[in-house]
Amino acid sequence: EDQVTQSPEALRLQEGESSSLNCSYTVSGLRGLFWYRQDPGKGPEFLFTLYSAGEEKEKERLKATLTKKESFLHITAPKPEDSATYLCAVQVDNDMRFGAGTRLTVKP
Amino acid sequence: GAGVSQSPSNKVTEKGKDVELRCDPISGHTALYWYRQSLGQGLEFLIYFQGNSAPDKSGLPSDRFSAERTGGSVSTLTIQRTQQEDSAVYLCASKRGSDTQYFGPGTRLTVL
Known part of the structure; x- marks a missing residue:
């Protein structure tokens, strides 16, 4: 069965304390792995798409990497405004399977 | 508009009533998705429309749920005889071709 698992469920960091979020997946026929950011009361906002193992993408303090079994979202020197829930999703046929998300809190 | 819009933003109803939720996708986006997000849960796929093709309804949880997409643009998700377990955030997303989904x-x- 296709599954997407994110860890940890919640992460609290001090401003400037770098860390990584994990997304592990077991799907057949991966057509893309997506990272989204979701702020309270809003819809998910697209961050990255990764298509093949070894691929990396960066945006400001965020870098996403992909292996054959998992993806990491690395956050370097985070700021309070990076606080949000980060969602991982995999494209399978017509739909996307989402993980439950990691709720990130960055304290000043 | 610049993005996907949904209405209403909030809906409170009584158990047993029917509700309609509306989604206006980004202009030119041929694909439209509905998801449900319960508190503390990931997004649950409900239904997918692509152009004029028959929709993929494989994610609809029961026959009380239905959706239409008129003229390849606006979509309405209808929930009949609502139950308390239907309480959630309903998200709509659209995309063009193999591009990413925008919510x-x-x-x-x-x-x-």
Whole structure:
């Protein structure tokens, strides 16, 4: 069965304390792995798409990497405004399977 | 508009009533998706429309749920005889071709 698992469920960091979020997946026929950011009361906002193992993408303090079994979202020197829930999703046929998300809190 | 819009933003209804949720996708996006997000849960796929093809309804949880997409643009998700377990945020997303999905702000449904 296709599954997407994110860890940890919640992460609290001090401003400037770098860390990584994990997304592990077991799907057949991966057509893309997506990272989204979701702020309270809003819809998910697209961050990255990764298509093949070894691929990396960066945006400001965020870098996403992909292996054959998992993806990491690395956050370097985070700021309070990076606080949000980060969602991982995999494209399978017509739909996307989402993980439950990691709720990130960055304290000043 | 610049993004996906959804209405209403909040809907409170009584158990047993029918509700309609609306989604206006980004202009030119041929694909439209509906998802449900319960508190603390990931997004649950409900239904997918692509152009004029028959929709993929494989994610609809029961026959009380239905959706239409008129003229390849606006979509309406209808929930009949609402139950308390239907309370959730309903998200709509659209995309063009193999591009990424862009989400609307969601409709928060509360069934009393």
